[in-house]
Amino acid sequence: MRFAKSGVAINALIAVFYLTLLPFVSHGFSMIRIGLSEDAALQSYLFTDEARVGNAAMMLHIFGGTLLVALVPLQLIRALRQRFNRFHRALGAVLIALALITGLSGMTYIPLRGTIGGPVMSAAFFLYGLCLFASALMLARMARIGNREGHWAWGLRLFWLALGSWLYRVHYTLWYLLTGGVGSEPDFSGPFDLVQNFAFFVPYLLAVQLWIIRKRSAHQGVLATIP
């Protein structure tokens, strides 16, 4: 009964999430369209003429990241995990590949082109990319060796990291709605911007870590779903 209630709550949250995701996905695909156009550099600062590697890395990054955010919540649906376990495993493999691609292309772009917010944003986003990349590798390893606790813990970390880019935009949207943008500057140099460089992933990772410490005893043993 408790499981059924929490399942309904998670499914309702996922439905709300997908509604908020629509503008996010449409922004991602319109950026890719710009990247593929003749005058990409005129339309967005993310692209530059004659910088093919950086431009390609950014388009791959946006493509992989948008799919990652759109697909990752499906792994939370208990009914899908239990009744369609093959689907859960196949989607898991796709998500790990998307996380590796998104992290790696972002970490390629940063040293080549930097970020709009300068060195602090570049360092923070690079750290975010490293966390996403490492979590994807660890999750793949835990699934492969059938470590149930490890799979659960790294899965949770990867889930929140995968949502990071969406959370970043949610933080900004709420802040602008509430305060009109106090402490935020167009070049991302305001105090709010500096905090946000880390606030979309570090606090979530810490909260997840506390959750893992509290609940880990319920997730011991061998993974029931190993191939």
Ligand code: HEM
């Ligand atoms: C997890 C899913 C992710 C999604 C959906 C995503 C999506 C995007 C999008 C749509 C943009 C273009 C922003 C704009 O229109 O101004 C962008 C920019 C960028 N992303 Fe990501 N991203 C993700 C993860 C990451 C990660 C892990 C890194 C770190 C390696 C990263 C680093 C960057 C950088 C450096 C930029 C350019 C920042 C700038 O100067 O404006 N992103 N991303």
